[in-house]
Amino acid sequence: MLFCAHMTVSLPHDLDEHHREELLAEELNYFTALHRSGKWVHLWRIAGRRGNISVFDVESTEELHELLWHLPLFPFLIIEVTPLVEHPSLAAVSP
Amino acid sequence: MLFCAHMTVSLPHDLDEHHREELLAEELNYFTALHRSGKWVHLWRIAGRRGNISVFDVESTEELHELLWHLPLFPFLIIEVTPLVEHPSLAAVSP
Amino acid sequence: MLFCAHMTVSLPHDLDEHHREELLAEELNYFTALHRSGKWVHLWRIAGRRGNISVFDVESTEELHELLWHLPLFPFLIIEVTPLVEHPSLAAVSP
Amino acid sequence: MLFCAHMTVSLPHDLDEHHREELLAEELNYFTALHRSGKWVHLWRIAGRRGNISVFDVESTEELHELLWHLPLFPFLIIEVTPLVEHPSLAAVSP
Amino acid sequence: MLFCAHMTVSLPHDLDEHHREELLAEELNYFTALHRSGKWVHLWRIAGRRGNISVFDVESTEELHELLWHLPLFPFLIIEVTPLVEHPSLAAVSP
Amino acid sequence: MLFCAHMTVSLPHDLDEHHREELLAEELNYFTALHRSGKWVHLWRIAGRRGNISVFDVESTEELHELLWHLPLFPFLIIEVTPLVEHPSLAAVSP
Amino acid sequence: MLFCAHMTVSLPHDLDEHHREELLAEELNYFTALHRSGKWVHLWRIAGRRGNISVFDVESTEELHELLWHLPLFPFLIIEVTPLVEHPSLAAVSP
Amino acid sequence: MLFCAHMTVSLPHDLDEHHREELLAEELNYFTALHRSGKWVHLWRIAGRRGNISVFDVESTEELHELLWHLPLFPFLIIEVTPLVEHPSLAAVSP
Amino acid sequence: MLFCAHMTVSLPHDLDEHHREELLAEELNYFTALHRSGKWVHLWRIAGRRGNISVFDVESTEELHELLWHLPLFPFLIIEVTPLVEHPSLAAVSP
Amino acid sequence: MLFCAHMTVSLPHDLDEHHREELLAEELNYFTALHRSGKWVHLWRIAGRRGNISVFDVESTEELHELLWHLPLFPFLIIEVTPLVEHPSLAAVSP
Numbered sequence: 001m002l003f004c005a006h007m008t009v010s011l012p013h014d015l016d017e018h019h020r021e022e023l024l025a026e027e028l029n030y031f032t033a034l035h036r037s038g039k040w041v042h043l044w045r046i047a048g049r050r051g052n053i054s055v056f057d058v059e060s061t062e063e064l065h066e067l068l069w070h071l072p073l074f075p076f077l078i079i080e081v082t083p084l085v086e087h088p089s090l091a092a093v094s095p
Numbered sequence: 096m097l098f099c100a101h102m103t104v105s106l107p108h109d110l111d112e113h114h115r116e117e118l119l120a121e122e123l124n125y126f127t128a129l130h131r132s133g134k135w136v137h138l139w140r141i142a143g144r145r146g147n148i149s150v151f152d153v154e155s156t157e158e159l160h161e162l163l164w165h166l167p168l169f170p171f172l173i174i175e176v177t178p179l180v181e182h183p184s185l186a187a188v189s190p
Numbered sequence: 191m192l193f194c195a196h197m198t199v200s201l202p203h204d205l206d207e208h209h210r211e212e213l214l215a216e217e218l219n220y221f222t223a224l225h226r227s228g229k230w231v232h233l234w235r236i237a238g239r240r241g242n243i244s245v246f247d248v249e250s251t252e253e254l255h256e257l258l259w260h261l262p263l264f265p266f267l268i269i270e271v272t273p274l275v276e277h278p279s280l281a282a283v284s285p
Numbered sequence: 286m287l288f289c290a291h292m293t294v295s296l297p298h299d300l301d302e303h304h305r306e307e308l309l310a311e312e313l314n315y316f317t318a319l320h321r322s323g324k325w326v327h328l329w330r331i332a333g334r335r336g337n338i339s340v341f342d343v344e345s346t347e348e349l350h351e352l353l354w355h356l357p358l359f360p361f362l363i364i365e366v367t368p369l370v371e372h373p374s375l376a377a378v379s380p
Numbered sequence: 381m382l383f384c385a386h387m388t389v390s391l392p393h394d395l396d397e398h399h400r401e402e403l404l405a406e407e408l409n410y411f412t413a414l415h416r417s418g419k420w421v422h423l424w425r426i427a428g429r430r431g432n433i434s435v436f437d438v439e440s441t442e443e444l445h446e447l448l449w450h451l452p453l454f455p456f457l458i459i460e461v462t463p464l465v466e467h468p469s470l471a472a473v474s475p
Numbered sequence: 476m477l478f479c480a481h482m483t484v485s486l487p488h489d490l491d492e493h494h495r496e497e498l499l500a501e502e503l504n505y506f507t508a509l510h511r512s513g514k515w516v517h518l519w520r521i522a523g524r525r526g527n528i529s530v531f532d533v534e535s536t537e538e539l540h541e542l543l544w545h546l547p548l549f550p551f552l553i554i555e556v557t558p559l560v561e562h563p564s565l566a567a568v569s570p
Numbered sequence: 571m572l573f574c575a576h577m578t579v580s581l582p583h584d585l586d587e588h589h590r591e592e593l594l595a596e597e598l599n600y601f602t603a604l605h606r607s608g609k610w611v612h613l614w615r616i617a618g619r620r621g622n623i624s625v626f627d628v629e630s631t632e633e634l635h636e637l638l639w640h641l642p643l644f645p646f647l648i649i650e651v652t653p654l655v656e657h658p659s660l661a662a663v664s665p
Numbered sequence: 666m667l668f669c670a671h672m673t674v675s676l677p678h679d680l681d682e683h684h685r686e687e688l689l690a691e692e693l694n695y696f697t698a699l700h701r702s703g704k705w706v707h708l709w710r711i712a713g714r715r716g717n718i719s720v721f722d723v724e725s726t727e728e729l730h731e732l733l734w735h736l737p738l739f740p741f742l743i744i745e746v747t748p749l750v751e752h753p754s755l756a757a758v759s760p
Numbered sequence: 761m762l763f764c765a766h767m768t769v770s771l772p773h774d775l776d777e778h779h780r781e782e783l784l785a786e787e788l789n790y791f792t793a794l795h796r797s798g799k800w801v802h803l804w805r806i807a808g809r810r811g812n813i814s815v816f817d818v819e820s821t822e823e824l825h826e827l828l829w830h831l832p833l834f835p836f837l838i839i840e841v842t843p844l845v846e847h848p849s850l851a852a853v854s855p
Numbered sequence: 856m857l858f859c860a861h862m863t864v865s866l867p868h869d870l871d872e873h874h875r876e877e878l879l880a881e882e883l884n885y886f887t888a889l890h891r892s893g894k895w896v897h898l899w900r901i902a903g904r905r906g907n908i909s910v911f912d913v914e915s916t917e918e919l920h921e922l923l924w925h926l927p928l929f930p931f932l933i934i935e936v937t938p939l940v941e942h943p944s945l946a947a948v949s950p
Binding site for chain 3: 383385392441444445448449455456459460461
Binding site for chain 5: 347
């Protein structure tokens, strides 16, 4: 089941540099694990912004929420979730 | 080069039924050709809406514009284009 | 799996009265079947508006989309879907 | 009498950890009492957000306001209240 | 129980003149009855606009909705309802 | 001459508790005097919000501005002013 | 007493050309009379738009509303009214 | 003197095809003359939209308004004008 | 050449009282000089707000920008500029 | 390939004066290099604002993102990117 998540990151200007590096490293590890497990299918940087457009493939809204809620950067994120379904045109194309 | 396009479709209520069927059939053909050529990479229906989130992989903004401008439904679409780039986390994951 | 749908109805002023009555009757039948099957769990009218707040309990986003797409009033609706999950406070309360 | 409340929580990043834990514990107690009394009928977490959609069943707008105003997290909440009424389709379905 | 209703009127330009006069006359009768019964407490025209700010004193949200839904101009109105309660400062002033 | 003022209060989280109490006490005194003089005609709390809808009856926009500008909470208020006039339906009802 | 009015004109594309000319001629006459009487003090075209920024000097909100309501183009206008007062800096400058 | 104009074109769906072709041809002629005279300096199509971002170099706001007002497509345009000035960084770069 | 500037002032709550007084005194001097020179033609306080609507008469957008950029309160202002031209109705009225 | 970037600068009021000067000097150097290389084609200050409208000519969205991401002021910027293409009217004009 697919969900698009549009994320905007707002790191405070006065965030401790060390803490910031740690957060970003944890975020990378977190993404890596989810991407390898096939949950976090797509991740694109929005050009010119600290933000991204992501697509998740999960079993349920509960699983989606758990994944997002435990993002290391979660307290600094504004996330908009859009539920997706297969488009009929794509279904028609597939053999 | 990747671009996300968020499309909202507004078909007039009084559109002739035959014309409408034709438009939708042309739209499907148009998508099919572009999808097979690898230009229209992703197409997801937004749940509960006549609209979609698409990702295009094109050579240039000119090519993107040409593809969108000639969509059979173009006069009935509101399209928001977001340029995308590879996210560094994804780059770090790849072998 | 729960989804909130906020629906706004915009019936054209010049809609044929008979057609309008038919649509509303079909809408009622449609709702009745889904409510009895336990899919359309909640339906509240928003005071002072032709619109509603609904909660659906479905197996997937695909099922949700199918339900909404086939609403007899669909061409006249603006629908915003919000995925919901059980709130931890509610989980803590339950025995 | 039913009211929908859409709540967004904005906890300051520099909130003292202990104070924060206390607030969340008080919030849980507060919810528990109101839920058991039948006032706070529904509470759903919005997937991917620190926020919720709630439905209250109260005697009056005064009672609603008192309940919301004394939420332990009230100073950190943005609340939008929507008055609800029974939908005629639901009334038609009930025996 | 008090509710503020902010109403914006959008009469179509091509509305039949006779129908329009009828609607406005019905609207006046409707208001008159509700005002005399003490339900429609306040009604102010917004300067420079075809619209108003109203305050209703009703027994319930159901009664409020019935009153608004049956406004002769209802199909041409956009109504935003805000539930009100007595302000503590006013309570402190009263003897 | 009537004006509606929609006020939203944003007290900073770290406002000194004593200062805060003083401000709220001054605000009450300020309101009391204006209400008794017939200038601040209506004051309603918006349910679930620290904010209000007020109606002022003043001689001029200058008087209105002076009243609002000297509100003890003025630096923490966002105020939207709407000029009102007697609604013709109300005029028609009065004997 | 001064009020700023920001007006946007939306003439329907299919407005009868003769009717349109009449309306614009009436609008000019209307403005001329009010400008000569000192009521409609300022009128500026917004560059690149069919719209204007106006300043009215009237005795009351009632007078303002009457002036605006009877504008020949009123059914095609969206008007936003802002009450103005003399700025203290200007008062300080005047001898 | 430079102005940026962001233009959105909304051609009605039922515009007569011949009239539409004429309008677009006149628009091209209009642009050509202004571009050659150095008034309409830049014109870019916004990718995926019927609209453009333009830069005009004119003697005055009056000249700008005249140019825009007489655009053949003016009744179908929404234009937002932004006054521009030379950026100090660019001035520093120039020899 | 005329420009309307809509200014909103956001002075931080914790601004040093002395610095604040200085800023406001400088702002007054700045306005006084520009008003006497005929550049800052109109200045109105918006009733109930710390903000103003101003009209400037300048030689160019460069001059306008210089005037606004050097406002003592500039770092605390949000300014929206609207280019104005003489309205044809006003031109028709003048002898 | 052309992109328009609309940038708004929000420097914190309490930014260290020395750090601020350094940032602005680095920004100037950064712009100078990119302008000379033909990447940052246009840069205009928006009159009355700390912000700009820029046009970039780059090989790809990746290059655009790299340029923007490394702007010395990047943490203080809100950037909106609009992909541009050559307008057919301009193409028609060119010999």
